[in-house]
Amino acid sequence: MLKGMSFLLNEATRTLQPPVANRIPHPTHIHGQTLEDDYFWLREKDAPEVRAYLEAENAYTDAVMAPTKELQETLYREMLSHIKETDTSLPYRDGEWFYYTHTLAGSQYGIHCRRRAAVDHSYDANSAEEILLDVNKLAEGQAFMSLGALSVSADGNLLAYTTDNTGFRQYTLAIKDLRTGELLADTAQRVGSLVWAPDSKTLLYATEDEQTKRQDRVFRLALGEAAVEIFHEQDERFNVGVGRSRDRRFLFMESGSHTSSECRFVDAATPAGEFKLMAERIADQEYSVDHRNGLFYIRVNDTGKNFRVVTAPVETPDRDHWTELLQEDKNIPLDDFEVFESFAVASEIVEGLDRMRVFAFNGNALSANPATGNFPEPAYSAGLHVNRDFRATTFRYSYQSLVSPASVYEYDVATGTSTLLKQQEVPCNFDRTIYASERVWATAADGVCVPVSMVYRRDLFQQDGTNPLYVYGYGSYGYALPVGFGGNRLSMLDRGIVMAYAHIRGGGDLGDAWHDDGKMMVKRNTFTDFIAVTEHLLQNGYGARGKVAIEGGSAGGLLMGAVVNLRQDLFNIVLTHVPFVDVMNTMLDASLPLTVGEYEEWGNPNEAEAFAYMRSYSPYDNLAAGTYPATLVKTSLNDSQVMYWEPAKFVAKLRTLKTNADEPLLLHINMDAGHGGASGRYDYLREIAMDYAFTLRELGLA
Numbered sequence: 001m002l003k004g005m006s007f008l009l010n011e012a013t014r015t016l017q018p019p020v021a022n023r024i025p026h027p028t029h030i031h032g033q034t035l036e037d038d039y040f041w042l043r044e045k046d047a048p049e050v051r052a053y054l055e056a057e058n059a060y061t062d063a064v065m066a067p068t069k070e071l072q073e074t075l076y077r078e079m080l081s082h083i084k085e086t087d088t089s090l091p092y093r094d095g096e097w098f099y100y101t102h103t104l105a106g107s108q109y110g111i112h113c114r115r116r117a118a119v120d121h122s123y124d125a126n127s128a129e130e131i132l133l134d135v136n137k138l139a140e141g142q143a144f145m146s147l148g149a150l151s152v153s154a155d156g157n158l159l160a161y162t163t164d165n166t167g168f169r170q171y172t173l174a175i176k177d178l179r180t181g182e183l184l185a186d187t188a189q190r191v192g193s194l195v196w197a198p199d200s201k202t203l204l205y206a207t208e209d210e211q212t213k214r215q216d217r218v219f220r221l222a223l224g225e226a227a228v229e230i231f232h233e234q235d236e237r238f239n240v241g242v243g244r245s246r247d248r249r250f251l252f253m254e255s256g257s258h259t260s261s262e263c264r265f266v267d268a269a270t271p272a273g274e275f276k277l278m279a280e281r282i283a284d285q286e287y288s289v290d291h292r293n294g295l296f297y298i299r300v301n302d303t304g305k306n307f308r309v310v311t312a313p314v315e316t317p318d319r320d321h322w323t324e325l326l327q328e329d330k331n332i333p334l335d336d337f338e339v340f341e342s343f344a345v346a347s348e349i350v351e352g353l354d355r356m357r358v359f360a361f362n363g364n365a366l367s368a369n370p371a372t373g374n375f376p377e378p379a380y381s382a383g384l385h386v387n388r389d390f391r392a393t394t395f396r397y398s399y400q401s402l403v404s405p406a407s408v409y410e411y412d413v414a415t416g417t418s419t420l421l422k423q424q425e426v427p428c429n430f431d432r433t434i435y436a437s438e439r440v441w442a443t444a445a446d447g448v449c450v451p452v453s454m455v456y457r458r459d460l461f462q463q464d465g466t467n468p469l470y471v472y473g474y475g476s477y478g479y480a481l482p483v484g485f486g487g488n489r490l491s492m493l494d495r496g497i498v499m500a501y502a503h504i505r506g507g508g509d510l511g512d513a514w515h516d517d518g519k520m521m522v523k524r525n526t527f528t529d530f531i532a533v534t535e536h537l538l539q540n541g542y543g544a545r546g547k548v549a550i551e552g553g554s555a556g557g558l559l560m561g562a563v564v565n566l567r568q569d570l571f572n573i574v575l576t577h578v579p580f581v582d583v584m585n586t587m588l589d590a591s592l593p594l595t596v597g598e599y600e601e602w603g604n605p606n607e608a609e610a611f612a613y614m615r616s617y618s619p620y621d622n623l624a625a626g627t628y629p630a631t632l633v634k635t636s637l638n639d640s641q642v643m644y645w646e647p648a649k650f651v652a653k654l655r656t657l658k659t660n661a662d663e664p665l666l667l668h669i670n671m672d673a674g675h676g677g678a679s680g681r682y683d684y685l686r687e688i689a690m691d692y693a694f695t696l697r698e699l700g701l702a
Contacts, residue, residue, distance in 0.1 A: 016063055018665070019056035021652040028588065031608045035584055035621065039649040045637070054637070054648065057667040061632075064664055068693040071702050075491050075689040080682075081428040082487035090408050090422040091115070091123055092396070094388040097156055098123050099132075108680030109135035109145065114152075132159055132178065143672035144638075144679045146171075149193060152178075153200035154248075158223075160203055162191050167638035167674025169213070173205060175223070186223055193241040195251060197271035204230075204242045204251060204271065213593035213640055215239040218253055220271065231264075231275065236596040244268060245291035246339060247390040250314075251275075252289060258477070258600035261286045265296075265317075278317045290339045295364060297344075298322065299337045305512040307334040309346075311364065325366060333511030338384055341391045343413045346370070347383055349480075352451040352509045353439075354382040356397065358413060371416050377401045378439040379453035379483045396421065400485045402437040402455035402499075405430075426487050434458055435493060442536035444505075445528045448517075451503040451510075452533050453483045454542065460496040462541075467498045468699045469543025471534050475506035475526040476555035477601060478515035488688050495701050497549075498542050504529035504559075520603050521613055527562040534570060546572060549695050553577035554642055554675065561619025561650065564629060573698045574631040575691050578639050578675055582646040583618035584611075593640050620650050627660040630698040632691065636673040644669060666694070 026040035085105035139145035148162035162171035506518025557579020603610030
């Protein structure tokens with residue numbers, strides 16, 4: 001199946017030759033057209049020739065990157081020096097306990113712990129520490145370990161948790177008796193969300209379909225008995241999950257697609273009761289629910305994309321009995337609405353930046369003059385932290401920026417004051433004042449203004465068009481690109497690289513309308529936005545032409561493939577992780593995870609119009625002969641979101657078309673991980689060091 005199975009090193013020229021995958025025609029005929037897929041055979045995961053090809057690609061990449069080993073080690077040590085390896089997270093109270101996580105120097109994973117609260121519910125550092133779960137011990141003998149759900153029963157005696165030891169995001173349920181340390185016999189496979197009932201004897205959990213990985217069933221487990229299926233979501237576009245209200249009065253069962261949702265509820269005191277439908281699903285309407293004082297508080301987008309808040313009596317929660325509490329603002333999206341006993345917090349998006357408004361309750365009405373939380377930096381992320389106490393008079397929120405480490409504050413609703421509780425410590429003499437961040441707006445091809453967040457080192461930047469430029473993008477699923485601090489990033493900034501984050505359409509950076517303007521039949525806006533952002537930065541002196549590196553992963557990998565196909569001349573270096581590049585073949589295969597549910601994001605190629613549009617940008621289908629940037633493609637063998645064969649096929653095909661052999665095209669496959677790469681924090685850091693070393697070498701900064 002392979003030509004040149006092992007790469008060759010020509011002793012005369014010292015030129016490495018990459019492995020060449022055999023081409024076996026595999027046409028798909030649809031809508032009077034033919035899709036050619038000569039590398040379809042790479043889907044056979046367990047076939048010896050497929051494994052051999054992937055291993056040959058890894059060997060070739062290792063050989064090409066061998067001269068950077070010292071640089072990779074330097075970068076790894078630099079990044080490690082900015083991490084407080086032994087640290088403890090900020091404890092938060094849940095019931096009678098404070099919960100937190102230790103990380104220890106040399107340990108890959110966290111250790112989850114708790115201490116009993118003092119009589120006045122304050123944190124008592126002198127109370128005995130209990131170790132709930134040491135993930136390092138779970139990981140012993142495993143190449144991969146990921147902790148999914150983690151939930152303690154109301155009486156504090158039982159811990160329900162889920163683990164994945166392959167990277168395929170297939171989680172197994174375990175229940176631990178915290179009094180004895182023993183595991184109960186109760187278990188389940190392919191578990192997603194879970195929630196305890198107040199009786200501490202009943203656990204609800206959702207499970208996924210084995211083939212498509214859609215969470216479609218909910219079970220009720222009475223400890224010591226066989227689990228009973230209580231719900232099956234039959235619409236293939238929808239996933240189902242379970243949760244509860246902050247006041248713990250109700251258990252929720254929520255079904256949602258990319259564009260619609262509905263919720264069922266039951267009194268938490270009677271978990272064996274029948275779940276009642278709140279309001280039936282309606283196309284293009286989503287809602288989320290909480291409870292307070294006999295009313296459901298519902299955030300819903302029934303009057304427009306920016307959401308409003310309504311209330312409904314528990315006895316009659318259908319749409320006919322909704323009463324508006326907070327009107328939709330046509331200019332400001334309402335991203336979330338959190339309800340406490342005496343106040344509520346509205347999380348909003350103002351020109352792409354987070355804002356919080358705090359409303360006191362006057363009975364069941366909101367105060368007329370809410371306190372507004374504004375933040376001083378030009379680009380940042382802020383939002384509610386862990387707040388489990390319904391009766392609290394304070395709440396915690398997180399804040400960070402491109403130059404300010406992650407912090408947690410406590411806001412006192414009565415006084416309107418914030419107190420810093422913990423800020424991420426950045427060792428090795430980090431000085432935030434030598435770095436600067438900016439927020440600029442680029443004009444897209446259709447005149448729409450696109451926000452861009454940037455960071456650079458002040459003394460290495462003159463805005464004269466000489467700096468290397470790195471641009472990151474995603475732009476899908478309504479996911480808002482976070483603007484957060486990264487200690488790893490300092491290694492790039494300290495070498496004079498300007499780093500930019502493009503908040504392009506398709507993401508949720510400016511709300512749901514921003515998402516809608518970059519999906520389905522206007523998906524190409526995502527790609528042209530990214531190109532416009534890059535051009536704007538170059539034209540305004542933020543970077544040098546010929547020194548442009550770009551990065552995106554997963555759906556951001558689709559972005560990378562699409563923009564390079566459109567503008568091979570603009571970009572010089574491409575980093576892409578687990579890239580969704582084979583749009584047509586994936587979206588035509590309904591047996592794959594995610595496909596059917598994502599018809600609402602990309603379109604259904606079984607429909608002729610959608611097929612033509614999707615094919616017009618699908619990276620794999622639009623590769624053509626020409627010069628391509630230096631490219632590092634990374635994937636994982638056990639990825640369940642974007643199958644490993646997509647990037648593998650993309651690289652194999654591109655090898656036959658790129659005409660500039662001097663620019664590297666590398667594929668690296670983590671043979672023991674999934675969509676997020678390595679699970680251990682030190683292993684993950686080495687993956688980043690490899691990315692940075694590749695970039696720096698190609699920029700001439702090695």
